[in-house]
Amino acid sequence: METPEKFPRISRRVLLKWFATATTAMTMGDMASISFGFTPTPGKEVPKGYGQDPDLSQYYNPGDFWPLTLTPEQRKTVTALADLILPEDHLGPAASAVRVPDFIDEWVSAPYPDQMDDAKVVIPGLKWLEDESKKRFKKDFSSLNEKQKRAICDDICWPPDAKPEFKQAANFFSRFRNIAVGAYYGTPEGWKAIGYEGNVPLMSFDGPPQEVLDKLGVTQTVK
């Protein structure tokens, strides 16, 4: 890959994202305590993307704010890998059925530092995956059967366990998985898969159901 990154650096960065996720989930409403995956530069001009005053009264699709840049070949690889990570099963549809590849294209084409940093790993990573696929099986990644796909991905799915020659590819896999699952769980199908039941208006908020209280050994203290 052209953009070598040592694992420890990734590790810190991934760590930041864990915090971002955990803290975002925990602080709905308290706007001050969110962590970011990037370092803000207070008082300085920020990169231009959708601007600081986008129209919030509507919905958007990938490609609405900046052009999508993946080639059709890259999209094929993206789709195959995303569907391997998030297949159709008892928990819901496959990634490609809920437009995860579009989202990944939007992400790696975005003008912000965090996403540009990911693109520097993901784009060469896609190429590595194709090269490796041809090397091992003489086929495009998307044409491999599941067993063949897994043979490659098992070597790169977790950076700490990856052999030295697979470290960079493993960094790619980690980032790709983060982006793909971030997209997947933002959809109604993803909500169902993970067990999120909100975003619907209710007449009253009754707190957790009794079986949850029982499981935790707590009682509702607000009457």
Add this chain to the structure above:
Amino acid sequence: MPIITSDQVQPEYDVAIVGSGAGGGQMAYTLTQAGFKCVMLESGRSYNPDTETAMFQRNDQGPLGSVSTPEKMFGFWDATVNGGWSVPGEPYTQASNKEEEQFWWWRARMMGGRTNHWGRISLRNGEYDFKPYSRDGLGFDWPIGYKDVKDYYTKVEMLIGVYGTNEGLENTPDSPKGVLLPAPKGRAAELYSQKHGKKLGIPIIPIHRAVLTKTLDADNIPKKLHPKNKRAQKILAEAMRGRAACFWATPCGRGCNIRANYQSTTVHLPPALATGNLDIIPDAHVREVLIGKDGKATGVLFINKKNRSEGRVKAKIVVLAASSGETVRIMLNTKNAQSPNGLANSSGLVGKYIMDTVGASVGGHVPALENLPPHNEDGAGGSHFYAPWWLYKEQHAGKLNFARGYHIEMGGSRGMPGGRNPVPSDFVKGAYGTKFKEEARRYYGSFVGYSCRGEMIPNEGSFAEIDPTVKDDYGVPVLRWHWKWSDHELNMAVHAAQTFSALIEAMGGTVRSKKVKTGHDIIEPGGKIIHEVGGALMGADPKKSVCNKWNQTWDVKNLFLCDGTPFPSNADKNPTLTIMALAWRAADHIIEEARKGNI
């Protein structure tokens, strides 16, 4: 009278109000109900929460899964317009290159300012909070006490609607019976924290937030708030009937188009406009206060951001409520023969002693919360529980190495996913395929986090001044920031980290944040909590303060500062409710003094 452009300005007003947020909104509300003709200037654009609020948009319906970006720091659907720690065309500078000496200044260039996205946490300062110097010899006492503000807290709570409970805890004032709206039920992680907090002596109780958990009593509250003013009663009753109760969905930070939570644009400004006594000029970037020969304020000078022309409004009284940083900037940019160092600055203290809140967070994973049966925990769009500061006695006995308190904010809900990986990679390791999906479902909702919101003591090293060379795109000289934490804040952050770790462990969980050796490892940058107050402190001595106890500047009798600027201390209680209470109190004073012919 309505939202106008700068060429529609009336020849003269009773009061010019700079800023449309919590302080400006309250000031406009109270004064216009009393018949004062007011003009409000807002540096940002006009904003209509009825049509512009993203209420049910999912994360997959915004770009990048709606994650935060440098242009929308709190995510795509956050209410903030043209705002953040960077604002287009409006830079600020830092005196130091060291990160820990820099201040992050958050602004929102929109009608209603930061009230459109704030956390709605509405806590009263207690008796101790007005007399900190008397208790520990640090910082400054306020020239007023809790008894002077108590009734105004009540009035504001009745006007905006605040949920919570009365718990009778030390320095954590109760509201009069019937004022608070019902507290929402505890969520799973909140109840679990509460149970285990008890073991550590941490009192986890319902928080107070400005969200309507039921509709306001429009038949009775207006009569109580405006006993002798039938017209105000009618206007307010109508405004209250236009606000729905929370329907338990969508985060408050997006704003609320059913008006269930407080934001200036849905609660203060509509009834103020309904009086016919208020003109609002958006895109009016105030550069300086106009001063007459007698040294009194005669109005303000602003740049019309649409065409960069200068405009003026004339007024008998000027109220600055533009945020600590912006109010200080306007005062220091107002220079003339009588006040070469800036307006109302004979003390030399304008810009000094700016404070933020001490922020520090620790996250953890709690196995007991794994695999819970799915259920809806959106709730009131923000926290339901918190822990007020609980170690007053230990602190007073000298057992702690910091002088002031912090409260604990907490979370751990099954919030709306999307955008980021919902599970930390070290939990799922190399999982992919159905295995990953099963792991995601198992761990979702099992992560908790606790945040310290603590009192910063004002110090000589934290202040703002005018940068000698840099101007914004409108030609207005910008602020240069200085920042310093003292050991009190740094030690508090360490204490908070240790407390949160102990709490997570008491819940059978594991701490997921790095180990903390010094406060610098964990304390958030100055300004990141967005509780900036101070810069023109109120006091009893004109030589040692900028304002008197009525938010009125000593030097310029018809100039009032009604944002956080006059705060002599920044209790852990989150400043917004106090800003509103003091603004209402100052407005009553203005009404009274004007009647007597003193202003």
